[in-house]
Amino acid sequence: MRTGIVVFPGTWSDRDCAHAVGEVLGQAARYVDHREERLDDLDLVILPGGFSYGDYLRCGAIARFAPVMDAVTEFANRGGLVLGICNGFQILQEARLLPGALLRNASCEFRCEWVNLRVEQSQSAFTLNCRPGQVLRIPISHGEGNFFADAETLEAIERNGQVVFRYCAPDGRLTAESNPNGSLGNIAGIANDRGNVVGMMPHPERACEALLGGSDGLAVFRSAIHALARVAV
Amino acid sequence: MTYRAEVFVTLKPVVNDPAGLTIKGGLHALGFDSVTDVRAGKYLVVTLDADDEDQARARVEEMTRQLLANAVIEDYRIQLQVAAEPVTAGQRPA
Numbered sequence: 001m002r003t004g005i006v007v008f009p010g011t012w013s014d015r016d017c018a019h020a021v022g023e024v025l026g027q028a029a030r031y032v033d034h035r036e037e038r039l040d041d042l043d044l045v046i047l048p049g050g051f052s053y054g055d056y057l058r059c060g061a062i063a064r065f066a067p068v069m070d071a072v073t074e075f076a077n078r079g080g081l082v083l084g085i086c087n088g089f090q091i092l093q094e095a096r097l098l099p100g101a102l103l104r105n106a107s108c109e110f111r112c113e114w115v116n117l118r119v120e121q122s123q124s125a126f127t128l129n130c131r132p133g134q135v136l137r138i139p140i141s142h143g144e145g146n147f148f149a150d151a152e153t154l155e156a157i158e159r160n161g162q163v164v165f166r167y168c169a170p171d172g173r174l175t176a177e178s179n180p181n182g183s184l185g186n187i188a189g190i191a192n193d194r195g196n197v198v199g200m201m202p203h204p205e206r207a208c209e210a211l212l213g214g215s216d217g218l219a220v221f222r223s224a225i226h227a228l229a230r231v232a233v
Numbered sequence: 234m235t236y237r238a239e240v241f242v243t244l245k246p247v248v249n250d251p252a253g254l255t256i257k258g259g260l261h262a263l264g265f266d267s268v269t270d271v272r273a274g275k276y277l278v279v280t281l282d283a284d285d286e287d288q289a290r291a292r293v294e295e296m297t298r299q300l301l302a303n304a305v306i307e308d309y310r311i312q313l314q315v316a317a318e319p320v321t322a323g324q325r326p327a
Contacts, residue, residue, distance in 0.1 A: 065300070099305075103244075106249065106251050148248060148249075
Protein backbone atom coordinates (compact mmCIF):
# COMPACT_ATOMS: atom_id res chain seq x y z
CA MET A 1 0.00 0.00 0.00
CA ARG A 2 1.66 3.21 -1.20
CA THR A 3 0.69 5.76 1.40
CA GLY A 4 1.04 9.54 1.24
CA ILE A 5 0.90 11.53 4.45
CA VAL A 6 0.06 15.17 3.81
CA VAL A 7 1.99 17.73 5.82
CA PHE A 8 0.55 21.24 6.16
CA PRO A 9 2.21 23.96 8.21
CA GLY A 10 1.06 23.04 11.73
CA THR A 11 0.39 19.34 11.11
CA TRP A 12 1.62 17.38 14.12
CA SER A 13 0.63 13.72 13.71
CA ASP A 14 2.40 13.06 10.40
CA ARG A 15 5.29 11.16 11.98
CA ASP A 16 2.95 9.05 14.09
CA CYS A 17 1.11 8.08 10.90
CA ALA A 18 4.37 7.31 9.08
CA HIS A 19 5.50 5.17 12.01
CA ALA A 20 2.24 3.22 12.12
CA VAL A 21 2.02 2.62 8.37
CA GLY A 22 5.72 2.37 7.57
CA GLU A 23 7.32 0.81 10.64
CA VAL A 24 4.53 -1.15 12.30
CA LEU A 25 2.76 -2.35 9.15
CA GLY A 26 5.79 -2.30 6.84
CA GLN A 27 4.02 -0.44 4.03
CA ALA A 28 5.58 2.13 1.70
CA ALA A 29 4.94 5.60 3.07
CA ARG A 30 6.08 9.08 2.09
CA TYR A 31 5.31 12.60 3.21
CA VAL A 32 3.35 14.79 0.82
CA ASP A 33 4.11 18.50 0.98
CA HIS A 34 1.05 20.77 1.02
CA ARG A 35 2.30 22.40 -2.20
CA GLU A 36 2.41 19.16 -4.20
CA GLU A 37 -0.07 18.82 -7.03
CA ARG A 38 0.28 15.17 -8.08
CA LEU A 39 -0.66 12.09 -6.09
CA ASP A 40 -0.59 9.56 -8.96
CA ASP A 41 1.91 7.31 -7.19
CA LEU A 42 -0.33 6.71 -4.18
CA ASP A 43 -3.02 4.24 -3.09
CA LEU A 44 -3.89 5.92 0.20
CA VAL A 45 -3.73 9.57 1.25
CA ILE A 46 -3.80 10.40 4.95
CA LEU A 47 -4.60 13.89 6.20
CA PRO A 48 -3.16 13.68 9.72
CA GLY A 49 -4.04 15.54 12.88
CA GLY A 50 -2.62 18.83 14.02
CA PHE A 51 -3.39 22.52 13.82
CA SER A 52 -2.92 23.32 10.15
CA TYR A 53 -2.32 27.04 9.63
CA GLY A 54 -2.81 27.53 13.36
CA ASP A 55 -6.48 26.58 13.01
CA TYR A 56 -7.01 30.28 12.22
CA LEU A 57 -10.54 31.29 11.21
CA ARG A 58 -11.86 27.71 11.53
CA CYS A 59 -10.11 24.35 11.86
CA GLY A 60 -9.18 23.23 8.36
CA ALA A 61 -10.54 26.36 6.63
CA ILE A 62 -7.19 27.56 5.28
CA ALA A 63 -5.74 24.09 4.62
CA ARG A 64 -8.63 23.42 2.30
CA PHE A 65 -7.16 25.91 -0.18
CA ALA A 66 -3.63 24.49 -0.12
CA PRO A 67 -2.47 23.41 -3.61
CA VAL A 68 -2.47 19.74 -2.61
CA MET A 69 -6.19 19.77 -1.84
CA ASP A 70 -7.20 19.96 -5.51
CA ALA A 71 -5.16 16.81 -6.03
CA VAL A 72 -6.72 15.17 -2.96
CA THR A 73 -10.20 15.97 -4.26
CA GLU A 74 -9.39 14.54 -7.67
CA PHE A 75 -7.79 11.48 -6.04
CA ALA A 76 -10.91 10.94 -3.91
CA ASN A 77 -13.24 11.37 -6.89
CA ARG A 78 -11.20 8.75 -8.77
CA GLY A 79 -11.91 6.32 -5.92
CA GLY A 80 -8.54 6.66 -4.16
CA LEU A 81 -8.58 5.94 -0.43
CA VAL A 82 -8.52 9.03 1.77
CA LEU A 83 -8.39 9.00 5.57
CA GLY A 84 -8.76 12.26 7.51
CA ILE A 85 -7.79 12.00 11.16
CA CYS A 86 -8.75 14.75 13.62
CA ASN A 87 -7.64 17.98 11.88
CA GLY A 88 -7.69 15.94 8.66
CA PHE A 89 -11.37 15.19 9.25
CA GLN A 90 -12.03 18.91 9.74
CA ILE A 91 -10.18 19.65 6.47
CA LEU A 92 -12.22 17.05 4.54
CA GLN A 93 -15.42 18.70 5.74
CA GLU A 94 -14.20 22.19 4.85
CA ALA A 95 -13.32 20.79 1.40
CA ARG A 96 -16.86 19.34 1.22
CA LEU A 97 -15.51 15.84 0.67
CA LEU A 98 -17.46 14.84 3.78
CA PRO A 99 -20.70 16.31 5.13
CA GLY A 100 -21.26 18.23 8.35
CA ALA A 101 -18.88 20.24 10.51
CA LEU A 102 -16.97 19.84 13.77
CA LEU A 103 -17.77 22.39 16.45
CA ARG A 104 -16.02 23.23 19.67
CA ASN A 105 -16.39 20.46 22.26
CA ALA A 106 -19.55 20.93 24.31
CA SER A 107 -17.37 21.08 27.45
CA CYS A 108 -15.21 23.85 25.90
CA GLU A 109 -12.26 21.69 27.01
CA PHE A 110 -9.52 20.06 24.99
CA ARG A 111 -9.98 16.31 25.49
CA CYS A 112 -7.03 13.94 25.38
CA GLU A 113 -8.08 10.48 26.51
CA TRP A 114 -8.80 6.93 25.41
CA VAL A 115 -12.32 6.36 24.12
CA ASN A 116 -14.33 3.37 22.95
CA LEU A 117 -15.65 3.35 19.41
CA ARG A 118 -18.41 1.15 18.12
CA VAL A 119 -17.92 0.15 14.49
CA GLU A 120 -21.21 0.89 12.75
CA GLN A 121 -20.56 -0.58 9.32
CA SER A 122 -17.89 -2.67 7.62
CA GLN A 123 -18.39 -1.45 4.04
CA SER A 124 -16.04 1.53 4.21
CA ALA A 125 -12.45 1.05 3.07
CA PHE A 126 -11.29 1.66 6.63
CA THR A 127 -13.61 -0.77 8.46
CA LEU A 128 -13.55 -3.69 6.02
CA ASN A 129 -11.71 -5.87 8.56
CA CYS A 130 -14.09 -5.00 11.39
CA ARG A 131 -17.49 -6.38 12.19
CA PRO A 132 -20.43 -4.08 12.94
CA GLY A 133 -20.82 -3.74 16.70
CA GLN A 134 -17.13 -4.37 17.37
CA VAL A 135 -15.67 -1.97 19.96
CA LEU A 136 -12.26 -0.38 19.31
CA ARG A 137 -10.25 1.44 21.96
CA ILE A 138 -8.50 4.44 20.40
CA PRO A 139 -7.41 7.80 21.85
CA ILE A 140 -8.80 11.23 21.03
CA SER A 141 -6.94 14.53 21.29
CA HIS A 142 -8.98 17.54 20.24
CA GLY A 143 -10.81 20.70 21.23
CA GLU A 144 -13.18 20.82 18.28
CA GLY A 145 -14.63 17.41 17.53
CA ASN A 146 -18.30 18.03 18.23
CA PHE A 147 -19.94 16.58 15.11
CA PHE A 148 -22.78 18.68 13.73
CA ALA A 149 -24.97 18.44 10.65
CA ASP A 150 -28.39 19.95 10.04
CA ALA A 151 -31.35 17.62 10.57
CA GLU A 152 -31.77 16.82 6.89
CA THR A 153 -28.07 16.03 6.34
CA LEU A 154 -27.88 13.96 9.52
CA GLU A 155 -30.89 11.95 8.44
CA ALA A 156 -29.26 11.29 5.05
CA ILE A 157 -25.95 10.26 6.64
CA GLU A 158 -27.76 7.81 8.92
CA ARG A 159 -30.01 6.44 6.16
CA ASN A 160 -27.06 5.87 3.81
CA GLY A 161 -25.09 4.06 6.48
CA GLN A 162 -22.32 6.66 6.35
CA VAL A 163 -21.74 6.65 10.10
CA VAL A 164 -18.60 4.56 10.59
CA PHE A 165 -17.77 5.01 14.30
CA ARG A 166 -19.72 6.13 17.37
CA TYR A 167 -18.42 6.90 20.85
CA CYS A 168 -19.69 4.19 23.18
CA ALA A 169 -19.29 2.53 26.57
CA PRO A 170 -16.80 -0.38 26.79
CA ASP A 171 -19.68 -2.81 26.17
CA GLY A 172 -20.79 -0.95 23.03
CA ARG A 173 -23.78 0.88 24.51
CA LEU A 174 -24.24 4.45 23.29
CA THR A 175 -24.38 6.65 26.37
CA ALA A 176 -24.11 10.37 27.02
CA GLU A 177 -21.17 9.72 29.37
CA SER A 178 -19.17 8.02 26.63
CA ASN A 179 -19.59 11.00 24.28
CA PRO A 180 -16.49 13.15 24.93
CA ASN A 181 -17.44 16.21 22.91
CA GLY A 182 -21.20 16.49 22.42
CA SER A 183 -21.28 15.01 18.91
CA LEU A 184 -24.75 14.45 17.48
CA GLY A 185 -25.62 10.75 17.56
CA ASN A 186 -22.28 10.07 19.35
CA ILE A 187 -20.73 10.26 15.85
CA ALA A 188 -16.93 9.88 15.87
CA GLY A 189 -16.34 9.08 12.20
CA ILE A 190 -18.18 9.13 8.89
CA ALA A 191 -17.63 8.01 5.31
CA ASN A 192 -18.65 9.49 1.99
CA ASP A 193 -21.39 7.61 0.14
CA ARG A 194 -18.83 5.63 -1.82
CA GLY A 195 -16.94 4.53 1.31
CA ASN A 196 -13.47 5.47 0.01
CA VAL A 197 -13.20 8.66 2.06
CA VAL A 198 -13.42 8.47 5.85
CA GLY A 199 -12.98 11.14 8.50
CA MET A 200 -12.58 10.33 12.17
CA MET A 201 -11.70 12.37 15.26
CA PRO A 202 -9.91 9.55 17.18
CA HIS A 203 -6.29 8.76 16.31
CA PRO A 204 -5.88 5.16 15.08
CA GLU A 205 -2.17 5.82 14.39
CA ARG A 206 -1.64 6.26 18.13
CA ALA A 207 -3.15 2.85 18.89
CA CYS A 208 -0.97 0.56 16.81
CA GLU A 209 1.30 -1.02 19.40
CA ALA A 210 0.51 -2.73 22.71
CA LEU A 211 3.53 -0.92 24.16
CA LEU A 212 1.71 2.38 23.64
CA GLY A 213 -1.49 1.23 25.29
CA GLY A 214 -3.29 -0.67 22.58
CA SER A 215 -3.30 -1.76 18.98
CA ASP A 216 -6.96 -1.51 17.96
CA GLY A 217 -6.08 1.26 15.49
CA LEU A 218 -4.34 -1.28 13.26
CA ALA A 219 -7.76 -2.48 12.10
CA VAL A 220 -8.28 0.85 10.32
CA PHE A 221 -5.05 0.62 8.31
CA ARG A 222 -5.30 -3.13 7.70
CA SER A 223 -8.80 -2.55 6.33
CA ALA A 224 -7.32 -0.14 3.79
CA ILE A 225 -4.72 -2.73 2.75
CA HIS A 226 -7.53 -5.28 2.40
CA ALA A 227 -9.68 -2.85 0.38
CA LEU A 228 -6.83 -2.21 -2.06
CA ALA A 229 -6.10 -5.93 -2.46
CA ARG A 230 -9.75 -6.51 -3.21
CA VAL A 231 -9.76 -3.86 -5.93
CA ALA A 232 -6.59 -5.31 -7.45
CA VAL A 233 -8.03 -8.85 -7.73
CA MET B 234 -11.79 53.54 -4.20
CA THR B 235 -10.87 51.83 -0.97
CA TYR B 236 -13.65 50.20 1.03
CA ARG B 237 -13.79 48.84 4.53
CA ALA B 238 -16.05 45.84 5.04
CA GLU B 239 -17.01 44.61 8.47
CA VAL B 240 -17.98 40.95 8.40
CA PHE B 241 -19.91 39.51 11.36
CA VAL B 242 -19.87 35.71 11.43
CA THR B 243 -22.18 33.96 13.90
CA LEU B 244 -23.22 30.38 14.51
CA LYS B 245 -26.64 29.58 13.08
CA PRO B 246 -29.43 29.66 15.68
CA VAL B 247 -29.81 25.85 15.48
CA VAL B 248 -26.11 25.32 16.24
CA ASN B 249 -25.24 24.91 19.90
CA ASP B 250 -22.68 27.50 21.06
CA PRO B 251 -20.75 26.17 24.06
CA ALA B 252 -18.53 29.28 24.15
CA GLY B 253 -21.58 31.55 24.33
CA LEU B 254 -23.09 29.38 27.08
CA THR B 255 -19.84 29.54 29.06
CA ILE B 256 -19.69 33.33 28.71
CA LYS B 257 -23.32 33.55 29.84
CA GLY B 258 -22.40 31.48 32.91
CA GLY B 259 -19.55 33.90 33.62
CA LEU B 260 -21.87 36.89 33.37
CA HIS B 261 -24.32 35.23 35.74
CA ALA B 262 -21.48 34.57 38.16
CA LEU B 263 -20.70 38.31 38.07
CA GLY B 264 -24.28 39.07 39.01
CA PHE B 265 -25.64 39.99 35.59
CA ASP B 266 -28.70 37.86 36.21
CA SER B 267 -30.74 39.59 33.51
CA VAL B 268 -28.64 38.00 30.74
CA THR B 269 -30.75 35.35 29.03
CA ASP B 270 -28.50 34.46 26.10
CA VAL B 271 -24.99 35.04 24.71
CA ARG B 272 -23.85 34.04 21.22
CA ALA B 273 -20.14 34.25 20.44
CA GLY B 274 -18.97 34.93 16.91
CA LYS B 275 -16.21 36.42 14.79
CA TYR B 276 -15.67 39.97 13.64
CA LEU B 277 -13.46 40.58 10.62
CA VAL B 278 -12.50 43.87 9.00
CA VAL B 279 -11.54 43.56 5.35
CA THR B 280 -10.06 46.52 3.53
CA LEU B 281 -10.18 46.25 -0.24
CA ASP B 282 -10.00 48.25 -3.44
CA ALA B 283 -12.93 48.22 -5.85
CA ASP B 284 -14.40 50.37 -8.64
CA ASP B 285 -17.61 51.04 -6.76
CA GLU B 286 -19.70 49.93 -3.82
CA ASP B 287 -21.57 47.22 -5.76
CA GLN B 288 -18.34 45.60 -6.86
CA ALA B 289 -16.88 45.82 -3.36
CA ARG B 290 -20.00 44.24 -1.86
CA ALA B 291 -20.02 41.43 -4.45
CA ARG B 292 -16.38 40.63 -3.75
CA VAL B 293 -16.82 40.57 0.00
CA GLU B 294 -19.93 38.38 -0.37
CA GLU B 295 -17.94 35.97 -2.52
CA MET B 296 -14.94 35.79 -0.19
CA THR B 297 -17.24 35.31 2.78
CA ARG B 298 -19.06 32.45 1.07
CA GLN B 299 -15.81 30.80 0.02
CA LEU B 300 -13.74 31.20 3.15
CA LEU B 301 -14.73 33.59 5.92
CA ALA B 302 -17.93 31.74 6.90
CA ASN B 303 -18.85 28.05 6.73
CA ALA B 304 -22.44 27.84 5.49
CA VAL B 305 -22.89 24.49 7.21
CA ILE B 306 -22.81 26.11 10.64
CA GLU B 307 -22.55 29.87 10.27
CA ASP B 308 -24.51 32.93 9.16
CA TYR B 309 -22.92 36.25 8.24
CA ARG B 310 -23.73 39.91 7.89
CA ILE B 311 -21.65 42.46 5.98
CA GLN B 312 -21.41 46.21 6.58
CA LEU B 313 -19.60 48.19 3.93
CA GLN B 314 -18.32 51.75 3.92
CA VAL B 315 -15.79 53.87 2.10
CA ALA B 316 -12.55 53.62 4.03
CA ALA B 317 -11.45 56.77 5.81
CA GLU B 318 -8.30 58.40 4.45
CA PRO B 319 -5.32 56.87 6.19
CA VAL B 320 -3.94 59.14 8.88
CA THR B 321 -0.32 59.95 8.05
CA ALA B 322 2.34 61.42 10.24
CA GLY B 323 2.02 65.18 10.52
CA GLN B 324 -1.74 65.07 9.89
CA ARG B 325 -2.58 63.51 13.19
CA PRO B 326 -5.68 65.11 14.70
CA ALA B 327 -4.85 67.36 17.59
